[in-house]
Amino acid sequence: MQVACIVAFFGAWQIGSSSGYLDPLIVPSLSAIAVAFAALLHGGALWSDAGVTLYELAIAFALAAGAALSAGFVISRSALAVRVFDPLLAGLYAVPTILLFPSYLLFFGIGPPSKIALGATMAFFPIVLATIAGFAHVAPLRLRAARSMGASELQLFWYVLLPEAFPIVLAGLRMGLVLGFLAILGGETLTSNAGLGHQIVTAAESLDPPKMFAYIVVAVGLAVALNAVTSYVEQRARNTTA
Amino acid sequence: MGGISVRGVTQAFGASDDARRVTALEDATLEIPAGELMCLIGPSGCGKSSLLDIIAGLAKPVAGSVTIDGEPVRAPLPKRVSFVFQENALFPWLTVEENVLAALAFQGVPKAERRARAGEAIAAVGLDAFRTYHPRQLSGGMKQRAQLARAFSLQTEILLMDEPFAALDEQTRLLLGEDLSVLLARTHKTIVFVTHSLVEAVFLADRVAVFTARPGRVKTVLTVDEPHPRTQAFMTSAKLAGLRNELYELLYDEVRKTMETGAVA
Numbered sequence: 001m002q003v004a005c006i007v008a009f010f011g012a013w014q015i016g017s018s019s020g021y022l023d024p025l026i027v028p029s030l031s032a033i034a035v036a037f038a039a040l041l042h043g044g045a046l047w048s049d050a051g052v053t054l055y056e057l058a059i060a061f062a063l064a065a066g067a068a069l070s071a072g073f074v075i076s077r078s079a080l081a082v083r084v085f086d087p088l089l090a091g092l093y094a095v096p097t098i099l100l101f102p103s104y105l106l107f108f109g110i111g112p113p114s115k116i117a118l119g120a121t122m123a124f125f126p127i128v129l130a131t132i133a134g135f136a137h138v139a140p141l142r143l144r145a146a147r148s149m150g151a152s153e154l155q156l157f158w159y160v161l162l163p164e165a166f167p168i169v170l171a172g173l174r175m176g177l178v179l180g181f182l183a184i185l186g187g188e189t190l191t192s193n194a195g196l197g198h199q200i201v202t203a204a205e206s207l208d209p210p211k212m213f214a215y216i217v218v219a220v221g222l223a224v225a226l227n228a229v230t231s232y233v234e235q236r237a238r239n240t241t242a
Numbered sequence: 243m244g245g246i247s248v249r250g251v252t253q254a255f256g257a258s259d260d261a262r263r264v265t266a267l268e269d270a271t272l273e274i275p276a277g278e279l280m281c282l283i284g285p286s287g288c289g290k291s292s293l294l295d296i297i298a299g300l301a302k303p304v305a306g307s308v309t310i311d312g313e314p315v316r317a318p319l320p321k322r323v324s325f326v327f328q329e330n331a332l333f334p335w336l337t338v339e340e341n342v343l344a345a346l347a348f349q350g351v352p353k354a355e356r357r358a359r360a361g362e363a364i365a366a367v368g369l370d371a372f373r374t375y376h377p378r379q380l381s382g383g384m385k386q387r388a389q390l391a392r393a394f395s396l397q398t399e400i401l402l403m404d405e406p407f408a409a410l411d412e413q414t415r416l417l418l419g420e421d422l423s424v425l426l427a428r429t430h431k432t433i434v435f436v437t438h439s440l441v442e443a444v445f446l447a448d449r450v451a452v453f454t455a456r457p458g459r460v461k462t463v464l465t466v467d468e469p470h471p472r473t474q475a476f477m478t479s480a481k482l483a484g485l486r487n488e489l490y491e492l493l494y495d496e497v498r499k500t501m502e503t504g505a506v507a
Contacts, residue, residue: 150320
């Protein structure tokens with residue numbers, strides 16, 4: 001059923017283009033996009049730009065995850081801290097991160113670092129909130145059981161807290177990864193000198209819609225792949241917990 | 243070894259100037275000689291679980307003391323006290339065997355001995371065929387047997403059981419009670435067993451301590467004079483029925499009182 005919908009959508013698109021109904025400057029035909037896509041694959045430029053975007057994502061995610069996991073865990077240890085910080089962070093999360101971009105540009109310049117900063121900021125919030133949620137609400141009965149058997153603090157963390165919090169934290173990491181990716185792409189389309197977003201905007205400005213759409217296909221493909229991989233990992237983790 | 247002495251224990255939750263301060267136990271005094279199976283029964287909220295935590299060293303009472311063989315309890319005693327809780331106290335991401343091995347690791351048993359002790363305990367409760375299963379693959383009764391195996395493997399002189407069969411249906415409960423009696427007859431552990439079930443208390447215990455409504459105090463202690471292991475014949479005997487009725491009369495007013503004041507466990 002889903003396949004049928006997708007096929008119908010693309011079929012209608014191709015018909016629209018061939019019949020001249022769709023303005024090729026705004027919506028190029030599928031065949032033109034396919035040609036441009038093939039050209040991208042054969043040329044060398046795609047890999048270096050995709051590489052830049054992925055590099056930015058990797059650094060941003062590492063920074064965000066590192067900070068969020070530690071901060072989240074520390075906050076989760078105290079009920080008072082949770083009451084204070086959880087709503088605060090949730091509120092900040094609602095603020096559009098893109099508003100910080102001009103500041104980041106001023107501070108870091110138009111190269112990758114400003115995109116990394118944007119992506120890291122975006123990714124930080126879902127991860128920290130999930131970490132707090134995961135660790136602060138561990139089933140007290142299991143903690144009581146482990147304590148009664150003489151578990152040390154380290155054993156409590158490794159045997160009780162971590163496995164229990166893991167699926168929730170993983171969900172947060174997945175959100176962080178995807179949102180970070182979107183933020184980076186967005187930042188690249190606004191102001192950058194390299195990366196997939198940059199190429200999308202450049203192609204649009206040089207009135208080369210097939211190339212632009214081809215780059216969009218690559219970006220979408222990456223997003224889908226990221227989401228699929230992390231969903232799979234999450235599903236596996238959920239299967240080994242109650 | 244493993245005689246427990248509870249003297250004047252008072253337990254309360256909430257600050258002393260807080261109007262909502264709840265006194266769960268007040269001046270509770272009880273002697274449990276080594277090797278005895280003592281049941282604690284009483285209305286919800288009368289502090290039975292709190293008393294178990296205090297005996298195990300997991301909580302400190304506001305007043306009074308607990309001693310084990312004369313030594314005061316000040317901190318958890320994993321080598322002397324083990325616990326069986328209600329259903330979800332097993333780690334769901336570990337198999338039955340891994341759960342028992344984890345408990346042995348917590349207690350500090352040397353790695354070389356763990357596997358053997360775990361195997362023995364699991365076999366003793368009849369779960370040998372299910373060692374590699376995860377808790378979600380087991381029935382309620384089997385999960386509780388797994389918990390029992392975990393507690394047994396720790397080879398402590400005292401075993402505390404906090405409504406272990408509460409989540410099971412009545413029939414499974416009664417049969418598991420019989421199995422438990424057989425198992426316990428082979429050990430010399432001191433056992434403190436909290437339950438809400440009148441029949442269960444009479445069937446399993448040497449003595450039954452009846453608690454009042456909150457603040458919980460020991461109202462009376464019934465003696466069940468019947469050799470171990472307890473049998474199906476005892477379950478259907480007039481003697482058990484008579485004792486059960488006696489318990490019901492003792493508890494009736496306390497439970498009524500709890501229901502009327504809206505006190506919640």
